[in-house]
Amino acid sequence: MDDPPERHTLVKLIEEAGWDDNGPVVSRTYLADASLWKQFIELWDPILQCTMDAAPDSAGFECIGDRLQVRIVDDEALGNKCPDDVAFAHRLCEDDDDSEEVGFLEPGLRTRMCLFVDQExxxxxxxxxxxxxxxxxxxxVRLGTTRWPEQAFVSKVAIESLITEVYPALLLPEISVTELRPIMDGDA
Incomplete structure (x- = not known):
């Protein structure tokens, strides 16, 4: 008898951890063109959904679908900010594990890299x-710090690999950030 197909790494991770709030955090840094942003958002959601829909049923994405979503940070404070500033803002949200304040990141939102969207x-x-x-x-998230400078870089991430490859890799401590570079398309 054949073994049942394996669930996707992300699905297993979320189910084992019991997290209710999961997904990558994406900050908008280009604020000059509201219509461009609106077009981007309208096209972005279907691209992400297509990647999960394309996964085999055995991957189990339907089991976590209501707990997995991309969080968009659309805040004027990040307008025209450089990658160092985006990393700094993300670190501020992660710093206090014991805080009850709104705005601190739940474990399923904490990753070693954060995402941003600029005009390009x-x-x-x-x-x-x-x-x-x-x-x-x-x-x-270490960009702009002296701690682990070899892991501080900016890279382009294919949207089609964001949920199925990049986000799970950013959650798993056994994968080095530098190992992620092959699934990303070069430096930004």
Whole structure:
């Protein structure tokens, strides 16, 4: 008798941890064009959904679908900020594990890199070139610190790999941040 197909790594992780609040956090840093942002968001959700829909039923995404979503941070304070500032803002949200204050990240939202969307990312989705990558950017949460400088970098992340490959890898401590670079498309 064949073994049952294995559930996706992300599904197993969320189920084992019992997290209710999961998903990557994406910050908007380009605020100058509201219509471009609106177009990006309208196209972004279907791209993400397609990647989960394309996974085999045995992956188990339907079991975590209501607990998994991308959190968008659309705050004027991040407007025109550089990757160092995005990483700093993310670190501020992670710093106090014991805080009851709103705004601190739940365990399923804490990752070693955070994501942001600038004008280049928005245009990759709203006006894609043939065979071009649709992407957001990932920044190591350690960027701008002297701690682990070898792991501090910014990289483009294919939206189609965000939920199924990148987000689970960012949660797993046994995968080094530098090992993630092959599933990302070069430096931003």
């Amino acid at each position: 990312c928005m245009e990759s989705v709203t006006a894609p070139r043939a065979d071009a990558l649709l992407f957001v950017k990932a920044v190591s």
